[in-house]
Amino acid sequence: MSSCTYNWIVEEEVIDPGDPDAPDISFSVEITPIFASKCTGCHQPGGQTPDLTAANAYNSLNSSRYVNTSAPETSLIYTKPSPTGSHVKYTEAEAAKVLTWITQGAQNN
Numbered sequence: 001m002s003s004c005t006y007n008w009i010v011e012e013e014v015i016d017p018g019d020p021d022a023p024d025i026s027f028s029v030e031i032t033p034i035f036a037s038k039c040t041g042c043h044q045p046g047g048q049t050p051d052l053t054a055a056n057a058y059n060s061l062n063s064s065r066y067v068n069t070s071a072p073e074t075s076l077i078y079t080k081p082s083p084t085g086s087h088v089k090y091t092e093a094e095a096a097k098v099l100t101w102i103t104q105g106a107q108n109n
């Protein structure tokens with residue numbers, strides 16, 4: 001019981017994107033709700049690109065402009081809402097989920 005691999009069980013805990021035992025992040029279950037809660041007010045059909053509404057988010061992001069699975073931490077969908085700058089930001093836990101999703105191959109899951 002000395003390891004820290006149980007951290008992720010607590011929902012608000014920040015997961016470690018570099019941890020090979022990190023839980024699988026589901027795009028539809030864990031990522032689109034983040035977008036719905038704080039992004040789609042602006043990022044919606046006919047609004048600011050990328051369109052992050054649940055129906056369109058995966059297709060919107062399926063582009064090297066937004067996602068780089070070779071260097072996940074450089075992905076614009078991860079870096080744009082970063083703690084610096086004036087754009088809307090992720091919480092630390094949200095950022096970790098997005099980075100983990102990209103690290104795991106940015107699947108439509």
Ligand code: HEC
Nearest residue numbers: 035038039041042048049050076077080081087088089090
């Ligand atoms: C208040 C409106 C607003 C909200 C809310 C918002 N954004 Fe944005 N976003 C913008 C605007 C305006 C731009 C374009 C200007 C810029 O790049 O800063 C932008 C740009 C972006 C870009 C770069 C687009 C490109 O093609 O260069 C990404 C990625 C992005 N937002 C993601 C997000 C995410 C993820 C969220 C939620 C965490 C979010 N935005 C919430 C207004 C918003």
